[in-house]
Amino acid sequence: MPLSLLLLLILVLLLEDAGAQQGDGCGHTVLGPESGTLTSINYPQTYPNSTVCEWEIRVKMGERVRIKFGDFDIEDSDSCHFNYLRIFNGIGVSRTEIGKYCGLGLQMNHSIESKSNEITVLFMSGIHVSGRGFLASYSIVDKQDLITCLDTxxxxxxxxxxxxxxxxxxxxxxxxxxxxxxxxxxxxxxxxxxxxxxxxxxxxxxxxxxxxxxxxxxxxxxxxxxxxxxxxxxxxxxxxxxxSGCYGTLGMESGVIADPQITASSVLEWTDHTGQENSWKPEKARLKKPGPPWAAFATDEYQWLQIDLNKEKKITGIVTTGSTMVEHNYYVSAYRILYSDDGQRWTVYREPGVEQDKIFQGNKDYHQDVRNNFLPPIVARFIRVNPTQWQQKIAMKMELLGCQFISKGRPPKLTQPPPPRDSNDLKNTTAPPKIAKGRAPKFTQPLQPRSNNEFPAQTEQTTATPDIKNTTVTPSVTKDVALAAVLVPVLVMVLTALILLAVCAWHWRSRKKKTEGTYDLPYWDRAGWWKGMKQFLPAKSVEHEETPVRYSSSEVNHLSPREVTTMLQTDSAGNCGLGARERKTRLQVAAKCCGTCWVF
Incomplete structure (x- = not known):
């Protein structure tokens, strides 16, 4: 057996009780609490001969691990004898093998799942000619839509x-x-x-x-x-x-953040060769604003630029730039972020699960904007930028990104603005700010029993407020809303019914007046009235016109006075077409029968 292989076997035995990542064959590796990524050494270039790496992956109890490959290219000339990838259920001596894999361009389309919350991945290479190695990603099995870092x-x-x-x-x-x-x-x-x-x-x-x-x-x-x-x-x-949409600017560029809300540890001031005084004050640190930036008088790691947002905001990111002046090649290349609720106690921003302070990538030149996001977001009133690296001098402009913070059930915090700084302190303040490595728990005294006449004393009150006695009874908003929700529809229905009844009564009364009105014709005369009105109606067509009834003189003598009157009313419409002599004759006959003297 070659000496190199013997050394590999000894190394594997030593790694069985090792940590999460051991060996000289490990490439890019990030092992997170719920997901992560791992590659072989030199990926995507050819991995070297005689290397080994073992990854031990743990997720929280009760979960299982799913592994998915984005690329797999391990030489199989020796039938997976010396070049391979092995995956085990569990960690340590009690682990059991899930599978052993090798092959150039192997299509690993399926994912591999563990039986517990622990899994071991072992990569080994012997003598080979080609092969990129592998890239794999893992997550807990609840993440059904897991993709790898290579997916486009x-x-x-x-x-x-x-x-x-x-x-x-x-x-x-x-x-x-x-x-x-x-x-x-x-x-x-x-x-x-x-x-x-x-x-x-x-x-x-x-x-x-x-x-x-x-x-x-x-x-x-x-x-x-x-x-x-x-x-x-x-x-x-x-x-x-x-x-989520919480990426708007918070007011440095627009001026919503006023000048007094921007302070700094020190200010760079000097007189140029023309005798003009220059002061790069904190309020000049507004992104996109023409002119010089803010610059610190001292060049050490104790300098800072502070923004007071007046109230708690949800801060999701920051954009920075350098001096923006070609004649002054100044910029901050790395910085820390601190935040506070009261301007006195400060917490350094750290990523979840990481024990070190987060150092943010700053600018690489004096004029390009660089953005950094906070995941998870910061909820605070005060923000400080603490430069850790810079080019020549500490100089910068900036803007904060975020949105309004809506508290869910948490009482508002009463805070006082920091005391105003003396102008001499702004010029050169090199004392390090107090930096808390984590948010300290706030201790409050238990509430004392409330007396009948006063409220309990405030234990951590930061603003002086008078002792106000409550002399009014707070209405029950929930009950009022429920009662209104019932009464309003009922009142609307009752009012609608009353309006309908009033309209119906008025309509019925109007019809009754028409039926029994003063100017209504008596029932016995309605037929005659209608016949009299026929003369104003359009004449019927010729084919349907009836032949008028003609009476002889002897027939007229036998008619009763009432029948003669009816006859006259009937013929009144046709008299217009008769001659004057014939009309006169008819009227004389009618007058004779009725005993009435007609004068023409």
């Missing part, structure tokens, strides 16, 4: 989709093109673009919501969250991310 938008056909990105997708060998809000080129790895956009954490991973749309001719370059996107050219499609 072109891998999916849906115009909109949601996927789970594992931790560790900030790959040193991958690149993306694009920015927010313009979008990212479809060839960009989804999860790495999500880190750049600030929608997912490289340390924790997380869910992303992607929207595919038509591509654009040119993709800009930018630096954000320690990821540099490169210039990209025309593509058929691009993708953007759906976000």
């Amino acid at each position: 938008a072109s891998s999916f056909l849906e115009p909109e989709f949601s996927k789970y990105c594992p931790a560790g997708c900030l790959l040193p060998f991958a690149e993306i093109s694009g920015t927010i809000p313009h979008g990212y080129r479809d060839s960009s790895p989804l999860c790495m673009a999500g880190v750049h956009a600030g929608v997912v954490s490289n340390i924790l991973g997380g869910q992303i919501s992607v929207v595919i749309s038509k591509g654009i001719p040119y993709y800009e370059s930018s630096l954000a969250n320690n990821v540099t996107s490169v210039v990209g050219h025309l593509s058929t499609s691009l993708f953007t991310f759906k976000t």
